[in-house]
Amino acid sequence: MSKKLIGEIETQNLNICYGKHCIIKNVNIKIPARQLTAIIGPSGCGKTTLLKSFNRLLEIRDDVKISGKILVDGNNILRSGLNVSDIRKKMGLLSQKPYPLPMSIYENVAYGIRIHNHIDSKKLENAVNNCLQEAGIWNEIRDRLHDPASGLSLGQQQRLCLARAIAVQPEVLLCDEPTSALDPISAQQIEKLLLKLKKEYTVVLVTHTLRQAKRVADYVIFLYFGEVIEHGPADKVFNNPKHPRTKAYMQGEIS
Amino acid sequence: MNKRILEEKIFKILMYVSILIVLGSLFIIISLVVANGATSLSIEMITQTPTGGYYLGKSGGILNAIIGSLFLALPATGLAFIISLGIAIYLQRDFTNPSISSFIRLSLDILWGIPSIIYGVFCLSIMMFLGLGASLLAGIIALTLLEIPIITRSMDESIKMVPNGLKETAYSLGSTKFETAYKVVRKQAMPGILAGVLLGLGRGIGDAASILFTAGFTDNIPTSVFDSTAALPTMIFHLFSSPIPGVRQKAYAAALILLVIVLCISIISRFLLRKSSKFILK
Numbered sequence: 001m002s003k004k005l006i007g008e009i010e011t012q013n014l015n016i017c018y019g020k021h022c023i024i025k026n027v028n029i030k031i032p033a034r035q036l037t038a039i040i041g042p043s044g045c046g047k048t049t050l051l052k053s054f055n056r057l058l059e060i061r062d063d064v065k066i067s068g069k070i071l072v073d074g075n076n077i078l079r080s081g082l083n084v085s086d087i088r089k090k091m092g093l094l095s096q097k098p099y100p101l102p103m104s105i106y107e108n109v110a111y112g113i114r115i116h117n118h119i120d121s122k123k124l125e126n127a128v129n130n131c132l133q134e135a136g137i138w139n140e141i142r143d144r145l146h147d148p149a150s151g152l153s154l155g156q157q158q159r160l161c162l163a164r165a166i167a168v169q170p171e172v173l174l175c176d177e178p179t180s181a182l183d184p185i186s187a188q189q190i191e192k193l194l195l196k197l198k199k200e201y202t203v204v205l206v207t208h209t210l211r212q213a214k215r216v217a218d219y220v221i222f223l224y225f226g227e228v229i230e231h232g233p234a235d236k237v238f239n240n241p242k243h244p245r246t247k248a249y250m251q252g253e254i255s
Numbered sequence: 256m257n258k259r260i261l262e263e264k265i266f267k268i269l270m271y272v273s274i275l276i277v278l279g280s281l282f283i284i285i286s287l288v289v290a291n292g293a294t295s296l297s298i299e300m301i302t303q304t305p306t307g308g309y310y311l312g313k314s315g316g317i318l319n320a321i322i323g324s325l326f327l328a329l330p331a332t333g334l335a336f337i338i339s340l341g342i343a344i345y346l347q348r349d350f351t352n353p354s355i356s357s358f359i360r361l362s363l364d365i366l367w368g369i370p371s372i373i374y375g376v377f378c379l380s381i382m383m384f385l386g387l388g389a390s391l392l393a394g395i396i397a398l399t400l401l402e403i404p405i406i407t408r409s410m411d412e413s414i415k416m417v418p419n420g421l422k423e424t425a426y427s428l429g430s431t432k433f434e435t436a437y438k439v440v441r442k443q444a445m446p447g448i449l450a451g452v453l454l455g456l457g458r459g460i461g462d463a464a465s466i467l468f469t470a471g472f473t474d475n476i477p478t479s480v481f482d483s484t485a486a487l488p489t490m491i492f493h494l495f496s497s498p499i500p501g502v503r504q505k506a507y508a509a510a511l512i513l514l515v516i517v518l519c520i521s522i523i524s525r526f527l528l529r530k531s532s533k534f535i536l537k
Contacts, residue, residue, distance in 0.1 A: 055427055057423055060422075060423070062352065085429045085431055086429065088426060088427050089429030091427065093427035095424065097420060099420045099421045099424045099536065100536065101424065101425070102536055103534050111428065111438070115428070115430055115438075148533055150534065150537060161424070165427075
């Protein structure tokens with residue numbers, strides 16, 4: 001196959017409802033591969049719900065109804081009979097608050113590798129170290145790999161979570177306001193990492209700070225009460241918004 | 256004086272009084288048991304079974320009851336642990352509809368409130384129906400039933416406390432439900448699970464009413480699960496019922512031994528708790 005880039009996400013008529021309350025309404029978007037896409041919009045507009053539908057994390061809640069299609073590299077991941085674990089493995093998640101697993105720093109990264117592959121300990125160690133280096137945390141923790149991960153600072157924990165996410169070799173990184181709980185310096189480190197990682201992964205970033213989206217995004221999706229108002233390349237949406245609501249949001253009139 | 260300051264003072268005093276009542280009774284119980292028990296405690300007490308006319312003040316010890324207690328409480332706690340872990344995991348949102356699990360939780364809470372003598376009578380009637388007499392097996396079953404609601408509910412609470420985000424993290428790494436439950440949730444909930452098991456063990460080893468009928472009483476160490484057996488709580492009960500003062504003194508010694516066993520359990524549990532909470536998310 002000549003298709004080079006992988007990690008493209010497309011939704012077709014996507015609706016997500018909790019009971020009678022619909023959070024996502026008829027969303028049709030295409031998230032380009034190997035770019036950083038920011039999903040922006042006022043709080044409560046369904047950004048996180050949309051993000052978590054991409055790795056089918058929503059269905060852990062039993063009362064959610066999802067209709068439409070989510071195509072990842074052309075395959076509808078909502079089709080029944082698929083192995084959910086394989087879908088989720090393709091999508092790393094970086095949540096708002098870092099949740100290190102209740103294990104050592106090393107085990108946190110090794111966990112995902114172990115559940116998917118049987119590899120010997122030497123290879124595992126190499127893989128873990130590589131991921132920690134890629135996530136820019138290696139130098140800080142190299143001599144305390146076997147200490148509890150919960151002892152790290154929040155910023156370090158978030159970078160550890162990033163290392164853990166890329167350890168299972170995903171195609172996409174789903175980031176749910178990953179910097180909102182962090183101090184400015186840690187937030188900046190995460191942003192830099194995401195910019196570096198978008199060369200190898202499709203990065204989808206949910207953010208409620210417009211400035212962050214402006215700094216890092218290649219592609220922007222503006223959500224408003226569950227509907228996509230506008231989407232397109234970042235410079236177009238930011239400099240030349242077509243829809244009056246997007247304009248209002250950019251100017252801080254709605255938030 | 257200001258009304259609010261007075262309020263504060265009254266509540267402070269109330270708290271101190273409550274603490275004093277608890278610590279005071281602990282101190283009095285321990286000193287009473289030690290003072291009375293230490294004098295009649297001897298090496299024979301813990302190395303020999305009762306010999307001829309023990310309850311009339313003759314020689315021998317209570318080894319049969321010590322062994323009996325361990326034989327009853329340890330397997331019962333083990334069984335209860337296995338069953339409870341299954342129920343506790345099943346009760347979680349990831350596996351069961353909340354309306355079903357809240358009904359099961361209610362049932363467990365009712366079971367928790369049932370007096371242990373009822374468990375004893377219940378097991379006895381089942382044993383009689385099956386044509387079996389008082390035995391180690393019946394005692395173990397009674398204690399298991401007694402411990403299940405205690406262990407399940409405290410495990411359930413600690414598993415419920417595991418943050419949702421942690422589970423989502425495990426799922427999004429591609430873990431199955433079982434892997435998430437076993438490799439992540441279990442580790443995070445471990446201190447609570449352990450505490451539940453030890454709570455159950457403590458209850459099981461100290462309960463007299465449920466084994467009074469079911470385990471029976473004998474001077475011998477049981478050699479099969481169908482033999483009846485003595486246990487420390489029933490031994491204490493029998494010794495205290497004796498009209499002879501020297502024998503009643505021995506009841507204190509038996510109580511002291513039981514106290515030491517329980518103390519050992521809680522020291523071990525402290526150690527295990529500290530060890531298992533090293534890695535958990537606070």
